[in-house]
Amino acid sequence: STKASPKDKEIVRDYFNSTGFDRWRRIYGEGSDVNRVQRDIRTGHQQTVDYVLNWFKNDKNAVNQTVCDAGCGTGSLSIPLAAMGAKVYASDISEKMVGEGKSRANDPENPVFEVKDLAALSGQYDTVICLDVLIHYPDLDSEVMIAHLASLAKSRLILSFAPKNPYYVLMKKVGDMVPGPSKATRAYLHKESDVRRVLQKLGFTIKRKEFTATSFYFSRLIEAVRN
Numbered sequence: 001s002t003k004a005s006p007k008d009k010e011i012v013r014d015y016f017n018s019t020g021f022d023r024w025r026r027i028y029g030e031g032s033d034v035n036r037v038q039r040d041i042r043t044g045h046q047q048t049v050d051y052v053l054n055w056f057k058n059d060k061n062a063v064n065q066t067v068c069d070a071g072c073g074t075g076s077l078s079i080p081l082a083a084m085g086a087k088v089y090a091s092d093i094s095e096k097m098v099g100e101g102k103s104r105a106n107d108p109e110n111p112v113f114e115v116k117d118l119a120a121l122s123g124q125y126d127t128v129i130c131l132d133v134l135i136h137y138p139d140l141d142s143e144v145m146i147a148h149l150a151s152l153a154k155s156r157l158i159l160s161f162a163p164k165n166p167y168y169v170l171m172k173k174v175g176d177m178v179p180g181p182s183k184a185t186r187a188y189l190h191k192e193s194d195v196r197r198v199l200q201k202l203g204f205t206i207k208r209k210e211f212t213a214t215s216f217y218f219s220r221l222i223e224a225v226r227n
């Protein structure tokens, strides 16, 4: 099916509060308590985070910019972004992920962390960021989520997602056949052309993009600016 039921969202939340939390807290950490696959994913994810941080660095506009990091996980992006001077509001549907993010941050006031479904976010931010979250949702849900995130963005929306093309569809099929703890949630790939169409419809233009691919991690990163 292409539409996730509220139950699917509960499954994602429960996963990131239990086995998913344990797995991703380690992947998004620095410890040696990861296997080869997890280490590869750690490297790939860090690349995506670094691309975003470098956009801020090169533009020299992090200071005092307001940023909403939706689905912030353990704060991999939010914490360094706050250290660069941005005012970061970091939220996640999983209280465990948010708790871990809080414990990793040095400044108790920035980022401001909150447990929240991104569909329930409100307010206006210079930049809204949502990294590696859409992989948990099918097309229609993703479209609704992108539209909501766009409504919070004064000038810019930064998204990353696992791109759908014949090669990755095949990779995913093979991966799905291999049993393992990471299979607790479904992974959804998204066509870049679909994401671009949604953004255009919302009045955004893609300004920069990047792609990260390691052996087990692949993510298309897009910066879209309001027309």
Ligand code: SAM
Residues within 6 Å of the ligand: 009, 012, 013, 016, 024, 028, 070, 071, 072, 073, 074, 075, 076, 077, 091, 092, 093, 094, 097, 116, 117, 118, 119, 130, 131, 132, 133, 136
């Ligand atoms: N964005 C972070 C990063 O790149 O380091 C975390 C990525 S992790 C693969 C996906 C995160 O999305 C999890 O922390 C999960 O709890 C969160 N998430 C999933 N569905 C969400 C929703 N509807 N609203 C907010 N967060 C959500």
